[in-house]
Amino acid sequence: MSKQLSQTGTRTFLAGKIISNYGQSTIDCVVRRISNDGATVEVENSLGIPELFHLAIAGEGNPRPCKRVWQSDKQLGLAFEDGHSPAKAKADTLPPEHRSSLMRGPMLSLRAAFDEIEIGIVLLDGNMRAQFINRAFRKMWDVPDAMACRNPSFVELMYHGRDTSAYQVPAAELDAYVAERVRCVKAGAMAPVKLRRSDGEVLLVQCAVLPNGGRMLSYTIVTEIARRSEELEGLRNALENVDEGIVLLDADLNVQFLNQKMRKFWGLTPEQAARKPAYADLVAKAARAYHHATTAFDLKAFVAKRVAAVRDPDADAPNLRTADGRHIRVHCLKLENNGRLLTYHDISDLVRNAEQLEKLATTDAMTGLYNRGHFLSLAKTEWSRFQRYCRPLSVLMIDIDHFKTVNDRYGHAVGDEALISVANACRKGKRDPDIVGRLGGEEFALLLPETDLSQARVVANRLVKNVAGHSLTAHNVHFRVTVSIGFAAASLSMAGFEALLHAADQALYQAKSRGRNCSVAWSPPIAPKHAAE
Incomplete structure (x- = not known):
């Protein structure tokens, strides 16, 4: 080998092996350069190669002892020891069996x-x-x-x-x-x-x-x-796709999970939700999406109220109403780890149905006015207020003149238009606190809080004039209707609202007897003693 080296100087690209750990470990290498004093070798990875080892070159005889002089990621610089290394000499003093x-x-x-x-x-x-x-x-x-x-x-x-x-x-x-x-x-x-x-x-x-x-x-x-992980993943996927909004909070009210519905509601991407934002921050961010009863909106107070409702799950969490008119029911459940599970359920349909049922129960379907039952219920409330505070209260009884003739002559479809026209006239002439209802057939009533008899007379006369001056066209029929009105003012001597309504009804009959298309005020009957005089 020495002879070959002297003739060629250095050689490259020879196959070799790095041997260490008493022959237990071998690593393939390529000899890039070799001389009498040392060599440069390339390995797949130089990590873990000891400082002292043997280098075996195919066809070169026994492995030669080496010492690592320098090292890079994949190359080593070696110096041949050839038995002169003290460490090598010390290692070789042990017999193979030892x-x-x-x-x-x-x-x-x-x-x-x-x-x-x-x-x-x-x-x-x-x-x-x-x-x-x-x-x-x-x-x-x-x-x-x-x-x-x-x-x-x-x-x-x-x-x-x-x-x-x-x-x-x-x-x-x-x-x-x-x-x-x-x-x-x-x-x-x-x-x-x-x-x-x-x-x-x-x-x-x-x-x-x-x-x-x-x-x-x-x-x-x-x-x-893996089984539990799959169960959790299945549960997560199910929660992602339920109709209700799901929010899972930890004990500090930081978000642990938001399903797809709540991410959309709060305008969050999955990446933003994964950062576990604070519940208070989410409420503040979405505050403007809710409907507020007043224009003077206090953001801090709103957020504090929502957070307080979550911290105390035993308290009834108020439902939410969004700016686009939806109604959201919020339910809060306290978890064993002191976290919270919030569910957001859109109950807009339920609220709408309830409102529709209430409307059906309290409203006359044809005219849109209160029906008899609801009108009397509201009127009794006003009567109680009259008794408590002695404030003026009047009522008008309104009846369409010759309504049966209209029905018989033109048909019920035209009669219905007459009813609607009178209802609109009553609605148009009323104030916000006034209460108007259809008592049945062609008979209407208008309750006037804070109104004495003289003021009620003005309202009654105006209504008679407005109805008579309005021309109607229905099913190619042109016609007019008139109304007769009796009105009365409440007095402490009356037994209840029924007595006031009865007084106005008596005045209505007087208006009918006077030729219709007019209004008549009720006046108490003259006592027998005064009548004799």
């Missing part, structure tokens, strides 16, 4: 420890052959002891799993699956991978790259963890 005995004890202890754990362990050398397979792995994959003892390759172990139908993989995809797993291990892929066995067991597989270029594979049974 070196073997020094290593045998720790290795046996390590193997025994690996055999006791429940995690499957496989140690592979740089050629991907198994140097050790522990008991747990052999049990997981039904690997015979004889097979484990003959140092099978990782490919053989994978095909053993295929041949024993251990993988939960379709038959047509098995070979591709095995090839992909072998590729990942050879590449030293470090990311954990979940494997599913045909018996339903789930294993977490991790690969660690060893300093000698080998691999250590660990197989951990995570079936229960």
Whole structure:
């Protein structure tokens, strides 16, 4: 070899091996440059290579002792020791049988420890052959002891799993699956991978790259963890798609989960929701989306009220009304970890239906005025106020003149238009506190709070004039209607609102007897003594 070196100076691109750990570890390398004093070699990865080792070059005889002089990511600068290194000389003073005995004890202890754990362990050398397979792995994959003892390759172990139908993989995809797993291990892929066995067991597989270029594979049974994770994922997917808005808060009222409906309601992307914003911040952000009864809106007070309602779940959380008119019912549940589960349910249809039912129960369908029952209920409330505070109160009884004739002559469709026309006239001439209702047939009533008899006379006369002056056209029929009105003012001598209504009704009959299309005020009957005078 010395002769060759003297003739050629240096040589390059020779195949070699780095040998260390008493011959237990070998790493392939390429000799880039070599001389009598040293060499430059290139390896796949220089990490883990000791300072002292031997370099074997194919066809060059015995390995030569070396010392690492410099190192980069993939290259090493070596100096040949050739027996002059004190460390090498000291190492070589031990006979081979003593070196073997020094290593045998720790290795046996390590193997025994690996055999006791429940995690499957496989140690592979740089050629991907198994140097050790522990008991747990052999049990997981039904690997015979004889097979484990003959140092099978990782490919053989994978095909053993295929041949024993251990993988939960379709038959047509098995070979591709095995090839992909072998590729990942050879590449030293470090990311954990979940494997599913045909018996339903789930294993977490991790690969660690060893300093000698080998691999250590660990197989951990995570079936229960995977099952719970899948259950949680299924629950999460279900909550994502329910009609209700779902908000999960921790004990500090920070968001842990928002489903799709609430992210849309608050205008958040999934990424923003994943940052776990504070509930108070979300309420403040969306405050303008709610309907507020007054224009003077206090944001801080609004947020404080909403947060207080969540902190005290026993208190009734007020429903919300959005700016676009929707009604949202909020329910808060306290969790065992002191967190909160909030549900937001759109009850707009329920509210709308309730309002519709209330309208049907209180309103005359044809005219849109209050029906008799609701009118009398509101009137009794006003009567109570009159009795308590002695404030003026009057009522008008209104009847369409000759209504039966209109129906008989023109038909009920035209009669209906007459009713609607009079109802509109009553509605048009009333103030906000006034109450107007259809008592039945062609009869209407108008209750006037804070109105004495003289003021009621003005209202009655105006209404008579407005109705008579309005021309109607219905179903190609042109006609006019008139009304007769009797009105009365409340007095403390009256027994109740029914007495006031009866007084106005008596005045109405007087208006009819006077020729209709007029109004008449009720006056108390003259006492017998005064009548004689």
